[in-house]
Amino acid sequence: MSSSRVPQVDYPHLPGREHNPLLESSLQATWCTLLIQAVRHTLAHTDALVTGNTPFVPPDGGPHTAPDLMVLPGLAGRNVGRYEIGRDGPPSSVCVEVVSPSNTRSVTEVYVLDPERETVEQVAVTDGALIRSDARGVHSPGMHLSFATVDGRIALCCPGGRVVTYDDDPFGQTAEPASGVAVSRKGRRADRR
Numbered sequence: 001m002s003s004s005r006v007p008q009v010d011y012p013h014l015p016g017r018e019h020n021p022l023l024e025s026s027l028q029a030t031w032c033t034l035l036i037q038a039v040r041h042t043l044a045h046t047d048a049l050v051t052g053n054t055p056f057v058p059p060d061g062g063p064h065t066a067p068d069l070m071v072l073p074g075l076a077g078r079n080v081g082r083y084e085i086g087r088d089g090p091p092s093s094v095c096v097e098v099v100s101p102s103n104t105r106s107v108t109e110v111y112v113l114d115p116e117r118e119t120v121e122q123v124a125v126t127d128g129a130l131i132r133s134d135a136r137g138v139h140s141p142g143m144h145l146s147f148a149t150v151d152g153r154i155a156l157c158c159p160g161g162r163v164v165t166y167d168d169d170p171f172g173q174t175a176e177p178a179s180g181v182a183v184s185r186k187g188r189r190a191d192r193r
Helices: 026-042
Strands: 049-051 069-072 094-098 109-114 119-126 129-134 145-150 153-157 163-165
Touching (some): 026 049, 026 094, 026 153
Parallel strands (some): 094 109
Antiparallel strands (some): 069 094, 153 163
């Protein structure tokens, strides 16, 4: 095999068109990681599985998606390679899609986060129309978090008042301070609108 060829990887749990790779830029990938880890932490005491970029199939077999974050009630501790509504369980309680340059049905909460424009919207279907509204300041019952703005940037407001942005270490509060440097950002104020 030539060193210039990329090896083929077999994903047996992804049939047909789902076989395409899931691609993110470094900006989107960082937001996806931050969201998944923060929501896993806030929902650790529940029966929910928090996953990301997992193929998600509606009950009618319609268009497959792979939301950047999904909260699946009742599935804590399970390993899910492909989630089909009905066969594997109920619709997810929350989906978040981080907008990337390349890229709802029955889901209780849907958010669209655009890290380049520093916006986050909640998406809802009202009278058959798709309605998008600013999600800053909206508490997500499914994630136990809310979105906010700090210094003009999107942030997550975690239980206990911790505010985390793209540049922060989501586990920073657990690290030992070095040379008297404070790890937490207690003085930081979140603007919820």
